[in-house]
Amino acid sequence: MHPADSEISPALECRRLSKAYGSGRVVLDGLDFALGAGEFVAIMGDSGVGKSTLLNLIAGLESADSGEVLIDGAPISRLNDDAATRLRRQKLGFVFQAFHVLPHLTLAQNVSVPLLLNGMPPAPALAMLAAVGLDGRGDDLPRQLSGGELQRVAIARALVHRPRLLLADEPTGNLDPQTAHEVLALLREETKATGAATMMVTHSEAAAAFADRVLILSDGALHAAASLASFNASRDR
Structure with a gap:
């Protein structure tokens, strides 16, 4: 969290967050983390360490064994299903590797979905499409777009309702x-322009290089990466 954000609640807080699976494998062990408005953080780590679990807990799609997650000060981990759904619609945006655009809707209709869900x-x-470089393409269908253009649509859709928090899971995994x-x-650029806080999970050093901070998930906790090179050297030992 930046000093300027100290008088307002962070976009995201994880407090003593713990999660283990039936096998006894601990993936999160008392994790504490905060993310401020406009901050872009990359989460890296080996396969299977719990990166996707962390995203699911933040989004309220899985339940933690202990601890809590707060989105814009609201404890999503303690809300019932209906309230958690409303919070996700209003406060969260999602960008995934597979784009998840609706093939039968135009680009403008795809981007409008979060707006309509929020009344x-x-x-x-259309302005959001223009912001991501797709001005004048609102009536096109997804089948007319390249992979990179589809991901631009996904970014526009994720940010159009001005969420407090954007979750991105390997957003460039399908792109050259x-x-x-x-x-x-x-x-x-759009994270900074809209003021959304962005958490991106990635295996890519090139992707992580765009972040303000790079954190490594290992042994159930998030650790600041001294450098990506040092992280990779530790994996190779």
């Missing part, structure tokens, strides 16, 4: 390196 007018969808670079630059 908001759809007008901002040049397109991935362009999409990540856009994701960072």
Whole structure:
């Protein structure tokens, strides 16, 4: 959290968050973490350490064994299903590797979905498409777009309702390196422009390089990465 954010609640707080599975495997062990508005954080770590579990706990899709998650000060981990769904609709945005655009809807309609779910007018969808470099493409269908363009639509849809927190799970995993670079630059730019806090899970050093902070998930906790090179050297031992 930046000093300027100290007088307002962080976009995301994880307090003593713990999770283990039936086998006894601990994936999160009393994790404490905060993320401020406009901050872009990359989470890295080996496969199976719990990165996806962490995202699911933050989104309220899984329950922690102990601890709590607060989104914009609201404890999503203590809400009932209906209240948690409303909080996700209003406060969260999601960008995934597989895009998840709806093939039968136009680009404008796809981007309008979060607005409609929140009872908001759809007008901002076209401006958001323009912001991600798809001006004039609102009537196109997803089948007319490249992979990079589809991810731009996904970013526009995730940010159009001005969420407090954006969760991105391997957002460039299906893209070639040049397109991935362009999409990540856009994701960072729009994070700063909208003031959303962004948590990105990635295996890619190139993707993590766009973040303000890189954190490594290991042994149930998040650790600041001295450098990506040192992280990779530790994995190779």
